[in-house]
Amino acid sequence: MNELLSFQSVRQLISDEEIPARLLHYPEEVVQAVYRYGAPVGSIIHHFPQAERLMPFARQRINEYEARGQSCPSGMVFLADELTGGRGRFQRSWHAPSGGLWMTLVMANTLLPESMRLYPLAAGMACCEAIRSYGIDAHLKWVNDVHAAGRKICGVLCESFTSAEFGEEYVLIGVGININNLAFPTELGTTAISMKEILGCDTELADFATRLLAKFSWSFGLLCHDEASRLAADDGSGADLPESLLLAAWREMSDTVGRQVWFGFDVQQQPQYRAEVLGLSSDGGIILRHLESGAEIVEHSGELLYID
Numbered sequence: 389m390n391e392l393l394s395f396q397s398v399r400q401l402i403s404d405e406e407i408p409a410r411l412l413h414y415p416e417e418v419v420q421a422v423y424r425y426g427a428p429v430g431s432i433i434h435h436f437p438q439a440e441r442l443m444p445f446a447r448q449r450i451n452e453y454e455a456r457g458q459s460c461p462s463g464m465v466f467l468a469d470e471l472t473g474g475r476g477r478f479q480r481s482w483h484a485p486s487g488g489l490w491m492t493l494v495m496a497n498t499l500l501p502e503s504m505r506l507y508p509l510a511a512g513m514a515c516c517e518a519i520r521s522y523g524i525d526a527h528l529k530w531v532n533d534v535h536a537a538g539r540k541i542c543g544v545l546c547e548s549f550t551s552a553e554f555g556e557e558y559v560l561i562g563v564g565i566n567i568n569n570l571a572f573p574t575e576l577g578t579t580a581i582s583m584k585e586i587l588g589c590d591t592e593l594a595d596f597a598t599r600l601l602a603k604f605s606w607s608f609g610l611l612c613h614d615e616a617s618r619l620a621a622d623d624g625s626g627a628d629l630p631e632s633l634l635l636a637a638w639r640e641m642s643d644t645v646g647r648q649v650w651f652g653f654d655v656q657q658q659p660q661y662r663a664e665v666l667g668l669s670s671d672g673g674i675i676l677r678h679l680e681s682g683a684e685i686v687e688h689s690g691e692l693l694y695i696d
Contacts, residue, residue: 414633418613425616426609428463429493430601440473442466442492446560447549450494454553462496462558467597487569488582489597493604497548497557503615504559505688506672508532508546509638510611511561514603515542516641519565521599524586527643530665530674530692534565535643539581541566563600567591610634632670639668648695651676655691662695 414422439445446466453460468491471484484490493511497504512532519526519534519541526536534542545562566582568590583591611634618629639645645667650659663676666684673686 418633421616422606422609422613424609425612426605426607428461428495429605429608430465431461431463433465433467436466436468438470438472439466439468439490441471442468442490443545443547443560443562446492446494450549450556450558451552454551454556459554459556460494460496460551460558462494464494465601466492466494483573483580484564485569485571487584488567489563489565489593489600491563491597491600493561493563495559495561495608497559499612499615502671503611504548506611506614506632506634507559507561507608508544509672510607510634511544511546511563511604512542513634513638513641514600514607515544515563515565517603517607518596518600519583520641521603522583522587522591522596524583526641528638528641529694530642530644530668531672536586537581539579541581541583561604565596565600567593567596607634610637635668635670635672642668644674644692647692648679649676650693650695651687651690652693653690655693659693665692 446464449464449466450460467489468484470486471490495507499507508531512528512534515532516526516528516534519536524536524541526534526541529535532544532546533540534544542563542565544564547560547562549558549560550556551558566580568584569582570584572580614630614632614634621629644665647665649663649665650661651663652658652660662679663685664679666675666677669675669686671688673688674692676685676687677683678685
């Protein structure tokens with residue numbers, strides 16, 4: 389499947405039954421605006437049977453466009469059937485065999501810094517929605533891990549990148565979802581799960597990728613719509629701004645609030661403190677109550693490990 393697909397052809401493949409249920413909560417004018425903002429997702433899709441890693445390839449492709457005097461198309465997607473050298477946070481190995489979905493999405497960053505912070509939450513929400521659409525009871529763990537049956541089914545890695553020629557800023561979103569793959573390394577055997585283990589059958593990968601891109605279009609469109617709404621409503625008086633539709637949707641999908649957790653920037657190797665999760669701040673930070681000191685802390689980066 390080496391042909392290039394447009395977003396329009398991607399969206400046409402989404403089932404008619406799914407769209408209304410997802411949009412019932414929003415006025416028609418909001419839905420139309422969100423779709424306009426999210427339309428670049430899937431502008432070009434590149435597919436590879438095998439790749440070492442997709443993030444470096446995406447950075448290379450951005451610079452190649454600019455070397456030719458062109459801007460890289462926002463929404464460009466790279467998909468691989470298998471990754472041989474995948475890496476996650478802190479250079480952790482990213483197990484990416486055949487049967488899963490391994491993707492990098494390139495978005496030109498047009499958002500203000502406070503909105504840009506929400507890209508990871510929007511990405512996790514898109515993945516969680518796609519998995520839930522198959523009847524799986526999946527939940528988000530801050531920032532953007534997706535869990536099902538108490539185990540991790542999806543991981544997301546977001547990186548910013550500044551192009552060499554024009555100095556343009558991009559956000560690269562790496563996604564790994566366990567779909568039809570069943571074998572995991574020993575260190576992941578008790579913490580990872582796939583859709584096939586839950587559903588008891590294979591999932592058509594092309595159909596899942598199509599649905600996932602439509603979810604990304606919605607999530608990123610919602611992020612842009614939120615920023616536009618806040619800017620339009622901010623008259624400098626200090627009055628309350630509209631609630632973020634993105635964060636409201638994220639909270640509904642998350643099982644993080646109310647949990648006791650370990651927090652750390654590399655929580656697997658160096659957990660820093662135990663806390664209770666109180667909520668999510670307006671800029672996507674996690675609000676924690678330190679269990680020893682009782683202090684309230686807002687963290688904007690790092691990881692959580694559930695205790696209970």
